[in-house]
Amino acid sequence: MPFLIKPVLSPGTLARVPQPVIPTGDGLLLRPWRAEDAPALHEIFQDPLIHRWHTRAAHSEEEAGGWIDEWVAAWTEERTAQWAVADAATDRLMGRVGLNGIALDDGVTEVAYWTAPAARGQGVAARATTALARWALDETGFHRLELTHAVANTASCRVATKTGFALEGTKRSAGLHTDGWHDMHLHARVRGD
Template sequence: METIKIAVPGLVLRPWRTEDAAEVLPALREPAIALWNPAPTVVDLASAETWLARRADLSGGEHVSLAVTDPAGGELLGSVSLHSIHDGGASIGYWTVGPARGRGVASRAVAALTGWGFGQLGLHRVELCHAVANPGSCRVAERAGYRLEGTLRDSHRYGDGRRYDEHVHGRLTTDT
């Protein structure tokens, strides 16, 4: 897969780099990220580098994981990933660091990578799931053009070890 760089107003989505470890480690320890996007194996810089290496390796074709950065200074704002790519479908996940929340970063990143997936990967459907207890993610999905399709009961165990109901949202390449 070619090197990916997606630029939208106020954001650059780019491949992960080893040098991102110093920003990723504290981000993954933030309480909101640790709850909704747990990475329990990331405990030090070495494990953050391992986490980054897995996300930077796009050779298998089953995921596209990108850093979301500020175009001016390159500061890490978050993460966005298409994963479980198969037969024209995929799922999308994301997180943003505390200072980037409430600024539309996640919804713009999700919309940008979704559009890229439709255009470059030929995806037909992308699914976004989030805990019902995380209303901010519901707003991200809606703002990124994802329609609420239903609720999955006790469908996923999150960072606190509890199972949560999840909303499932979907977006089709034919959606306007």
Template sequence: MPHSGTVEPVALTAPGLSLRPWRMTDAPVVLAAFADPAIARWNPQQVTDEAGAAQWLRRRTGADDSAISLAVTDAADGALLGAVSLHHLHGEDAQVGYWTTAAARGRGVATRAVTVLTGWGFDRLGLHRIELCHAVPNVASCRVAERAGYAAEGVLRESYRYGDGRRYDEHLHARLATDPPPAR
């Protein structure tokens, strides 16, 4: 049954990770994360002060039937490692997005978070297709897509304006509910 309504708050786990709903108390760590040039470059939502962090969190904690956004935290100590979301939820289709803090990069955090949220989207929301797009120069995101089982489908020319204000060609990857799970 395809997604057709409000997404209830959810908490998920992946090896070493907890994915939980955002809290307004996350504002200081969100502000610190967006101070990272890599996060700022690839995310169009600029968060430069406490008010901006609070606004960013309000958009992710409010009732919205077109998205689910989760904080990705260390399962042991609760430290914020990143974010993962399913957005543009329409019927059987969605898009996945994510970012990781500098301390979390190179540890498979994004891959594990994307993989578990993708499986949840297929199993619980009845999604059939989830797309993952990233700027072509963002090679790390291409590796996340591949490792999370998202097949490369093509290039979208100058399809999105990123946080640095430039439009980039994007790689389009996708997973179908009928695809085999990614290899571990």
């Protein structure tokens, strides 16, 4: 049965090109993950605040390396797109930003991020999210970027608001964390915002 509408983005939009390095313009780079990032990724995932808002744990550098392998493969499979956020001058790992649940046909994906403990308070998540949104909406052609976070995660809400993601509502009991179910804020940006 034929579709009446064309896909927003065609299959291969991401996979036919190497994952780009995206500069923020203010000292950070969004770059593809590399195997040598595994020790720093493992160390970051020992942080209690990371455990509070994420559902995965990295028990070893090898496990962190496995995540990196998954993230690299996911680009060519166009399932997710994950970037390491690094200091442009030193390449020190400062955080992560990514697109989850990519739906090319609909031109919709979800933005996610975290910041390394040593980099908090420097606007890393907001700067990286701004650069990623610009790339996804303006350069690549996504139509809609969604962003969800636990209502109790006020720092994440500040990032969403600061980066132009309008609060669209609250999804009741929609996110399961280690301490139980959380109401989740839904924010979004659409092309042209």
